[in-house]
Amino acid sequence: MKNKNIIRIMKVVCLAFPLCLNSCIDEVFPENGQASIDQIGKSDQAIDAMVNSVVAFVNAYNTYGFQGWHDFGYSGYNLLREAACEDFFCHEPKFDFFSTYGTCNEMGDADNVNTIWYYSYKFINAANNALSALDKADDTAENRFYRGICLTYRAMNYMDLVRMYEYKKTGVEKLDNEAEGNNIYGLTVPVITTETTEEEGRNNQRAPFYIVYQLILDDLETAEKLLADYQRPTKNMPCTSVVHGLMARMWLEMGSRFELYPDDLGTLNSNTDLNIASKEACFAQAAEYARKAIDESGAVPLTEKEWFGGDTYTTGFNSVLANSWIWGSIMTSEDVYSYWNNFAGSMCPEQTFGYGNRKWQGYKMISKKLFDSMPDADWRKTTWIAPEDAHKVPGTKYKTLLNDNDFADMPPYTGIKFRPKNGEMNDYTVGAAIDYPLMRVEEMYLIEAEATGMSQGLAAGISKLEDFVNTYRYEVSLGRYSCEADNLKDFQKEVIRQKRIEFWGEGVVFWDYKRLELQVVRGYPGTNAPVGYRFNSIEGYCAPWMNIFISIYENVYNKGVVLNPDPSQAINEWTE
Numbered sequence: 001m002k003n004k005n006i007i008r009i010m011k012v013v014c015l016a017f018p019l020c021l022n023s024c025i026d027e028v029f030p031e032n033g034q035a036s037i038d039q040i041g042k043s044d045q046a047i048d049a050m051v052n053s054v055v056a057f058v059n060a061y062n063t064y065g066f067q068g069w070h071d072f073g074y075s076g077y078n079l080l081r082e083a084a085c086e087d088f089f090c091h092e093p094k095f096d097f098f099s100t101y102g103t104c105n106e107m108g109d110a111d112n113v114n115t116i117w118y119y120s121y122k123f124i125n126a127a128n129n130a131l132s133a134l135d136k137a138d139d140t141a142e143n144r145f146y147r148g149i150c151l152t153y154r155a156m157n158y159m160d161l162v163r164m165y166e167y168k169k170t171g172v173e174k175l176d177n178e179a180e181g182n183n184i185y186g187l188t189v190p191v192i193t194t195e196t197t198e199e200e201g202r203n204n205q206r207a208p209f210y211i212v213y214q215l216i217l218d219d220l221e222t223a224e225k226l227l228a229d230y231q232r233p234t235k236n237m238p239c240t241s242v243v244h245g246l247m248a249r250m251w252l253e254m255g256s257r258f259e260l261y262p263d264d265l266g267t268l269n270s271n272t273d274l275n276i277a278s279k280e281a282c283f284a285q286a287a288e289y290a291r292k293a294i295d296e297s298g299a300v301p302l303t304e305k306e307w308f309g310g311d312t313y314t315t316g317f318n319s320v321l322a323n324s325w326i327w328g329s330i331m332t333s334e335d336v337y338s339y340w341n342n343f344a345g346s347m348c349p350e351q352t353f354g355y356g357n358r359k360w361q362g363y364k365m366i367s368k369k370l371f372d373s374m375p376d377a378d379w380r381k382t383t384w385i386a387p388e389d390a391h392k393v394p395g396t397k398y399k400t401l402l403n404d405n406d407f408a409d410m411p412p413y414t415g416i417k418f419r420p421k422n423g424e425m426n427d428y429t430v431g432a433a434i435d436y437p438l439m440r441v442e443e444m445y446l447i448e449a450e451a452t453g454m455s456q457g458l459a460a461g462i463s464k465l466e467d468f469v470n471t472y473r474y475e476v477s478l479g480r481y482s483c484e485a486d487n488l489k490d491f492q493k494e495v496i497r498q499k500r501i502e503f504w505g506e507g508v509v510f511w512d513y514k515r516l517e518l519q520v521v522r523g524y525p526g527t528n529a530p531v532g533y534r535f536n537s538i539e540g541y542c543a544p545w546m547n548i549f550i551s552i553y554e555n556v557y558n559k560g561v562v563l564n565p566d567p568s569q570a571i572n573e574w575t576e
Contacts, residue, residue, distance in 0.1 A: 047137055050130040051146045054153050055236055057123045058329040058438070061337045064115040069097030071115050074329065075343040075436045078507020080116065081164075084545055085509055086520045086529075087367040087500050091411050093530045095355045095362035097346070101545045102533045104573075108566030109552045116164070117551035120157050124192060127154040132194045141229070148226030152238035155219040155246055156438075162188045162212050163253065163511050164548040167564050171538030175547075178565040186264070188212045189550075190561055205560040210268040213254065217274070220247050235320045236330045241297035245326055245439045248290035248447045249511070255282030255454060256515045280455045287451035290444040297326045299441035301472040304379045308399035314423030318344075318434035327439040331421075331432075339428040343436060347418040347505055349410060350401040353428035358409050365413040368528040369521070370500055377479035378469075380501055387412040401425060413528055417505055442472075442502050450495040453488060461491055469498065492516060510546070517542045523574020534574045544570040 059073040070076035076098075082088045083102040090096035100112045107113055127150045134150070137143050166188045167179045179185060190204035191212060224243045232239045258265040258279035269275060276282060302324045309316030320328040336342055345354020347364055355362040366384045374381040382398055389397065390412040393404040400407055400416055401423055410416075420431030445468045453461015462483045469481040485491035496512045503509060513520065520543045523534030537543035544567035554561050 047130075047133055047143065047146065050126075050133055051149060054123075054126045054130050054150050056335075057126050057153075058236070058436070059331055059335045060119070060122075061335075063119050063122055064111065066111060068112060068115045069341060070112070071119070072338070072342050073436070074438070075507075076346075077116060077119060079343075079346065079505070080112075081507050081510035082505060084520075084543070085500075085513055086522050087370045087504060087509075089365045089367065089413075089529055089533060091363040091365055091414065092361035093532065095360050097355075099533075104535050104545050104571070105568055107545055107568045108549045113549050114551040114553060116548060117554060120161050121192070123157045124154055127151070127157070128192065128194050135194065144226045145230045148223040148230065148243075149238050151219040151223040151226070152243055152246065155216045155223070158189075158191075158212055158216050158219075159246065159250060159253075162209065162216075163514055164546075165189050165206075165550060165564065166209060167547045168514065168517060168542035170544040170547065170567070170570065171541035172544055172570045175544055175565040175567060175570055182562050184562055184564065186267075187562075190554075190558060191215060202558060203560040204558050206562065208267075208271070209257075209264070210271050210274075213250070213268065214272045214274060216250055217247075220250070234330060235325060235328050238327065241293045241299075242327045242439060244289045244296065245293040245444055248286050248293060248444060248451075251282050251286035251289060252447055252451055253511075253515055255279050255286060255451065258282060259454070260517065283451040283455035287448050287455060290448040290451065293326060293439075293444045294441055294448070297441060299324050299326050301442050301445065301468075302440075303472075304475075307380070307383070309419050309423075312423060313399050313401050314419060316419040317417055317437065318419050318421050320435040320437075322437075324441045325435075325437050325439070326441055326444070327437075329436040329438065331435055333429040333433050336429055336432045339432070342428075342432045344418065344420050344432040344434050345428070347415075348420045348431070348434075349414060349416055350423075351420045351425050351428075351431050353426065353431065358406055363410060363414040364505065365411070365528060366415055366504055367522070368413065368526060369524065370497070371413055373497065374501060375479060377474045377476070377481070378501070379475050380473060383415060383417045383504070385410055385412055385414045385416070390414075415504065437506060440503075440506075442468075443499070443508060445472075446495055446499055446502070450492055453491050453495075458485070458488055458491055461488075461495075465491075465495060465498070473498075473502075493518070514542055514546045519543075520546075525576070532573070535571055536574050537571065 061072050064071055070080050079098045080101060083098040093099065096102065100107060130150045131147065134143055134147050167184050169176050184206065186209055187206040188209050189206055191207045192201060220243050224240055227238065227240050227243060230239055265276060265279065300323050302322065306322065307316065320330050340354040342354065344351055346356045349357055349363050351357055352359065356364055371384055390410065391408050394400050394407045398416065421434045422430060424431035449461055449464035449468060452464050462485065465483050466481055470476060474481050483491065483494050485494050496509065496518065499509050499512060519539040520537045522529040523536050527534060547564050547567055549566055550561060550563045552563065555563055
């Protein structure tokens with residue numbers, strides 16, 4: 001990009017329902033600060049600014065208009081989704097600002113829920129605005145690259161929206177009957193593209209799953225062609241390896257859908273030109289694209305040393321330069337708007353400026369059950385403090401910036417995965433400006449393993465999984481990993497267990513829980529989930545709280561949309 005600073009004078013104002021543009025570009029159009037799509041399309045500087053605004057939306061702060069504690073960019077929304085699963089707790093619940101889907105309360109008409117809808121659609125709107133301007137611009141190589149970048153981000157967001165808002169059966173009779181009565185099964189979200197008018201937006205119904213699947217795949221296939229010759233300057237810019245990683249995610253999603261709902265394959269083929277032969281064909285595509293992402297990216301899984309932050313423990317999960325990152329955000333001090341309301345302040349226990357630290361005790365913890373499932377041969381285990389090591393000095397077992405006293409203050413199961421930037425523990429303008437992973441190559445290895453098993457058979461999938469874990473995640477002198485699954489369903493669960501360990505705190509596994517309709521279990525004897533979080537969903541169904549409630553304000557402005565049932569407190573909390 002030619003001028004990254006210009007994004008700071010871009011102010012895109014939008015609502016969820018219409019495609020709109022109300023941008024102030026004072027430096028580009030100084031007379032009145034207002035610019036039409038035609039004007040922007042004729043200005044290289046303005047085009048550059050708009051595309052930068054799309055890329056920068058990953059770090060957008062306070063997008064909803066009131067300060068939600070999670071509204072500090074894509075990473076904050078991933079933490080909300082992380083809290084909906086079963087392995088992410090806060091030691092001091094009063095400082096748990098991601099508790100909406102942990103306590104299963106206020107999941108309907110609530111600002112914390114509304115923000116999710118608005119963030120995603122504002123992100124899409126930024127991409128649509130840039131694409132509209134590019135339609136008016138000259139057909140240059142650079143503008144083709146810009147179009148591919150915007151289509152990639154749009155596809156990512158529609159993929160997120162589909163998976164969050166499509167209603168899946170929960171086993172809770174009241175909710176499922178309401179969904180059936182409102183005829184929302186198989187429906188996803190309203191589609192807004194560059195062609196959508198404001199009038200259409202005001203009566204924009206939720207699109208069937210196959211319509212959005214086609215849109216996502218079309219966007220990605222177009223992006224793949226447009227970015228074929230693109231040499232990205234930094235990893236926050238999508239390239240073909242990123243596109244292929246998103247394709248791997250999408251084809252995995254589709255294969256699982258047709259595995260659970262075989263009739264949906266016929267529905268899709270009757271209403272699109274995708275012509276998918278079978279669920280196995282979808283899984284085969286997922287494996288193929290995952291392998292392309294691995295090979296094209298040149299990325300390699302993190303070593304134990306890299307995972308824990310190098311020799312000085314300063315680079316753990318905070319730099320887009322990490323060898324395993326295919327795609328990520330890039331943050332500078334200018335992107336940090338609050339000394340404590342940011343990802344590092346929430347997730348890095350070694351900092352002093354946030355609330356996830358010794359002063360406020362907002363430490364983030366892994367679940368006891370998942371921790372106990374890790375053998376000592378898995379070197380990732382020392383990412384979290386073992387119960388027998390809590391309140392003791394770290395010794396050589398744990399890699400930390402903290403002094404002995406501060407380390408000994410942390411409770412069992414606390415995660416020390418994420419580091420403040422450059423190891424800066426006190427100055428938030430430095431320490432909080434950490435990059436955030438959007439795609440790591442390890443995910444592609446695990447997608448490849450699952451998809452291979454589902455398309456080529458159990459033995460082939462197990463071979464891929466065992467090879468990954470033994471090569472990259474086990475100290476084999478202490479023992480070798482062996483997958484004991486004897487059927488495909490249990491094999492998938494084991495792949496997801498590996499993902500739960502690998503991507504703790506990264507917002508990845510929400511999509512797997514909902515894709516496979518896995519049971520969420522937080523309540524059991526000995527659980528370390530705080531009281532008020534111990535909810536178990538019904539086995540064989542989607543957890544009710546993973547059917548995200550559509551913002552009630554969308555229903556006010558868009559008369560065509562039908563809301564999901566409110567899942568608040570739909571299941572009683574587990575008790576001893």
